[in-house]
Amino acid sequence: MVSAVDVPEETSAGAPVEIAVNRESCCGAGQCALAAPAVFTQSEEDGLVLLLDPNPPAELRDAVRRAQSHCPSRSITIR
C-alpha cells in the first residue's frame, strides 16, 4: 500500500539529489541526522541542521526523502 508518508518509488535514477535546508525554521530534533547521517548533521554550536552534502548521490535519495518526511519543522527541500 502506497501512502502519503511512504518513500515513493525511485523516479529519476542516477541523477544526484539537490537539497536545501532552512535553519530559520529548524527545531533541532535530529530526525534528519538519524535518517541520512551522510547528508545531514546537527551543529555542535546550536544543534540546528547542517548540510554535509547538498548534492548526495542518487543511492541516498530514499534516505533523504525519509529525512524530509520525518522532519517535524518541514525544513528540508528536495529540488
Added chain:
Amino acid sequence: MPLDGSEVWLVTGHDLVRRMLADPRWSSSVEGGLSEDQPLHLKQPEPGMFIEMDGSEHARYRRMLTARFTVQRTNRLRPRIEQIVAERLDAMERLPRPVDLVAEFALPVPSLVICELLGMPYEDRAEFQEAARAFVRLDSPAEEIEAAMARLIGHLAKLIAAKRAEPDDALIGELVREGVLTDGELVQISMLLLVAGHETTANMIGLGTLLLLQHPDQLALVREGAPGAADELLRYLSIVDVVMFRGAKEDLTLGGQRIRAGEFGLASLGAANRDPALCEDPDRLDVTRPKTAHVALGFGPHQCLGQNLARLELEVAFQALLRRFPGLRAAVPLEEVPVRENSAIHGVHSLPVTW
C-alpha cells in the same frame, strides 16, 4: 472529548495531525481540558515555560537547549547510561523476588539520567517524581497540582540560587553561567525538563516491558538488538495520546472542516500512529519495521526536545534488562498488572517481575 465537558475538534488522521501540529495558526498557549475544574483556555505562559509558547518566543528558548540534545551529543552519554542501567540491574538482582520493575528500574533509570544531565540532586527525586505524577494525573484536583507545582518551584528556586553561587558543568549550571536567563526562567525550564524527563521514559520502560512480555517473539528480537525497537514501541504504545491541545488563533480549514478562531483542537497521537496511511498493519507490533514517521514524540516545532535521549535510554534499558534476565516474566497474571487509568500519560503503576 476533553474531560472538562467542552467541545473541541478531535484530529485523528496521521496527515491531519502532522499538519495541525506544524501549523503556526494553532497556538500552544493552552491550559486545562483534563479535568472538570479546569476548562480549556488560552493562557499567558510563565517566562521560560517554552512548551506553552509559539513562534519566535518558543524558538528563542528552545534554541538555548537544542545543542545539548543533538544526536551526537546524546550518543556521547551512552557509556554513562549503560553504567546507570547496569547498576540498577545489579541492585534488582540483590532484591528478594518478585521485584517491582517500575520502582526498581523503569522510574530510577530516567530519573538518574535527567537529574545528572541537569545537575539536580538525585536525593531530591521524590519531590520531582511526585510533582511530575501530579501534573499528569487526570484526577488531581487543580489545587493539588498547584500545590505540587508551588513546592517544586520553591525547591528549584533554592537549587538555582545554589548554582548561581557555585555553577557546575551540568546543563542548568551552564545556563546560569551563560547569564542570559533570569532565575524565574531557569526555574520554569528546569521544571519542564525534569517533568518531561521523568514521566515519559519511565512509563515507556514499564509499559513497554509489559507489552514485550505479552509478545515473546518481539521480546526476543529486542534482546537481540533490533535497531528500530524503541521507535516501534513509541509508535505502538503512544503513551502521550490525547493531551495535545491547541487553540486556533485565526479561522482556518483542516480536513475540509472550517475551524473558527478561538476554537480548540486536540491531536490524538495514538490514533495518528495507528493510521493505515502511516504504515502497513499499524495494529501489529513489529520491532523490525523500518522507522515510521510516527508522531509519538509530537510533530512541528515542539517535537520532543529530548527524543534522542529517550531513544537511547529505551534502547539501552530494554536490551540490558532482557539480556540480564533471559527468563524475565511477570509475577502476576498480565491482566492483573495495575494500569494507570487516571493519567494523561499511559503506563503501569507497578509491574511485579521475577526471573
